[in-house]
Amino acid sequence: MKPFVPERISLASGAGGRAMRNLVESIFLNGVTSPPGAVGADAMDDGAAIPLGNQWLVMTTDSYVVKPLFFPGGDIGRLAICGTVNDLAMMGATNVLGLTCGIIIEEGFARSDLERIQASLQAACAEAGVHVVTGDTKVMARGELDGVVLNTAGVALCERVVRDCTLQPGDRLVVTGTVGDHGMAIAALRADVGIEGDLRSDVAPLRSLIAAVLNAVGEGVTAMKDPTRGGVASALFEMAQKSGVSLLLDGPAVPIRHPVRATAELLGIEPLHVANEGKALIGVRPEALETVLAVLRAHPLGRDAAVIGVVTSGRPGEIVLDTGMGKRLLHEPEGEPLPRIC
């Protein structure tokens, strides 16, 4: 059946779930071609990989429209650097050559806020060990956009590309830390319901964490993806579907911080459906599992790493969640997670 795309684009089409994939597949990938031997746009991976001698040149780009611009744990500047660095890392490309940064500003935007965003962006670059090497600036009339929009792109090199479509039955699924922190911090702010508690975005650059894992086990890592928009559920769905495998998740093993879990209950939002900005999902061969966990947990960004499931050869693309009481399907988020009436 043809993927459903509504006559007029709704917010759901940008939320990272099924609706967005339908939009990209039926409109933007229509007639798209890729260079020979490359991982191109049609792969819908975290980035593209183009053969270059005996290496791979990996490219990725992302635009950032977060509201509010400043949130506990980060801001749009830090997000713009980490998002692109992490997309490169998920392809196995941790040797980052350079980043670009484009910014579109609404007329009337405060200079002090721009300075704050730029300082944060620079700090994130230093933390990640990367450089913004070129950029672009535009200003649009008031009302023509909301505040500020950032776009970053990144270029990196690697010897081996890690895909998101190469999970194999028997692989263990590892998450590098707690789940749902970024999305729930933002959801609580947007809901404006005065939730108090330690809700903070996890936005962080994963370059050194992923480099350490890949150096330690190499091909013991079979697949990677960062669970950003659409959350862990959406990322796992893509991985399972593209790999033609089924996943069995151990619900109680998924690390979720208590304030995140409590807020999720209160707002009626599934923590597995909201964004993370400093986490990775890694498919690991069983023989490499212990090393991967040890390496992750020795790194400040991987302390809470956990094994959350196993890859099986059941129905392709199906994710079964064992709640501890029974099993059920984990569904792919449709669009923006929305609160319920009661």
Added chain:
Amino acid sequence: MPDATERLEFRNRDQALRLSERLAQVVARIGRPLAVMHVCGTHEQAIARFGLRGLLPADLDVVMGPGCPVCVTDQPEVDEGVALVRQGVRLATYADMLRVPGTAGSLADARAAGGKIDVVYSIVQAVELARRSTEEIVFFATGFETTAVTTAAVLSGPVPPNFSVLSAHKYIPPAMEIIAETPGCRMEGFLAAGHAATITGWGVFEPFVARHKLPVVVAGFEPLDILAGLIALCEAILAGRQEVINCFPRCVSRDGNRVALDALWRVFRPIGGRWRGIAHVPDGNLRLRDTFSHVDARSRFTIDLASLWEFAPPSLTAACICGDILAGRLTPVDCALFGNRCTPSDPVGACMVSTEGSCRIWHDYGGRNRSGETL
């Protein structure tokens, strides 16, 4: 003291397994297949979300009734909201309502076409919106008595002059009567919603039990609440006892929340009306009393429903069996549209829209997955 979410005693796995053994014993003693109905989407949500269907005995059919306020909101009510938006009025509502299909599309369609619709978590946010604005703000109020009391509480106090309410609130006890009176109803007992009973009190079900000779158990929403409630219900069926049993005493009293009830009936009056897919439900809809006509969007605006008449109802709705599902006669997998022509991204029936709807829940969580059957 540990964080509350670290002490989720009502989700204790070992106790859940023990309760499921106990439930199996009671059902085995009844010695025949039986069906009971819950009337709350939150119950279905919890059953699906925690994977409890796998713990239920095969002879016990736990059916979801008309327990989703979004699902039973009828097309004309959605149309009123859509018509107001098309007339340029700014509407605030709960997220669940956005995609419910009306005659001429949903509120989400109206928004994508340029209409002004704000999603709010509570009526309080809608009032805030009105305070900060000079525009007319209409709050499209949906939900059962649990939510209606929040509308009543806010309307009992001062509200900005540019604020009004379009009430599509519903009252669940009359709908239980309709189900029980349906010829051939196979339900032998009802699981009533704990949160609604927190407001109404469990006493509200006593006349129902007396009239229909069926037991009613008030149950909460955690896994152990639901299992314990089903045990109590099956024990009552086994013993032939017709009574109201309160399995949610940590929240529910006999008389309920009197302050909330006073506000509810001061602001609202029950009137008969169609529930989508079910029937005309006498006293099933809550409308604002005349004394509140100044905040009633139906008095304040001329809602131009005629402007929608040129649009025929979506052709697929004829094949939709939401009504039979809401009445507990059929299940989502009995529907030819389920999962192919009717999905959460492109719903035909209201039951596929809301996260409280049974079709949506079965679509998302895998439905009746008894252990070994589908998973």
